[in-house]
Amino acid sequence: MAKNEAKADSARRRMVIESIVEGRKMEAYAEHRTKEMNTCWMCETICYRKTPGQKIGEKWICIDCLRQMKESLDTLDEWEEELAMQKDARSQLDGDLGH
Ligand SMILES: [Zn+2]
Numbered sequence: 001m002a003k004n005e006a007k008a009d010s011a012r013r014r015m016v017i018e019s020i021v022e023g024r025k026m027e028a029y030a031e032h033r034t035k036e037m038n039t040c041w042m043c044e045t046i047c048y049r050k051t052p053g054q055k056i057g058e059k060w061i062c063i064d065c066l067r068q069m070k071e072s073l074d075t076l077d078e079w080e081e082e083l084a085m086q087k088d089a090r091s092q093l094d095g096d097l098g099h
Contacts, residue, residue: 040065 028046038047038055040062047053053062061069072079 027050038053038060039045040047040051040053041059042061042065045051045053045062045064047060047062051062051064053060054066055061
């Protein structure tokens with residue numbers, strides 16, 4: 001591909017990306033105005049249609065954050081073990097220093 005063609009191609013691609021971004025902004029704005037919109041308590045994404053959310057207690061949490069939370073919960077046991085180990089190590093160290 002000639003240099004100029006490549007340049008024109010990347011300019012065209014940028015224009016396409018820009019128009020997509022603009023479109024998304026408009027959509028976000030439209031979603032913002034709807035009464036049904038809820039803002040994710042954790043990441044402030046608007047929970048509505050494209051990004052569904054769930055109300056947990058008084059807070060809305062989007063599906064992305066829920067997935068992340070689930071992942072964290074799935075590894076919670078490992079995490080707690082690790083924390084317990086750290087605590088043990090720390091108290092052992094403190095004990096050693098105390099002697
Ligand atoms: Zn979220």
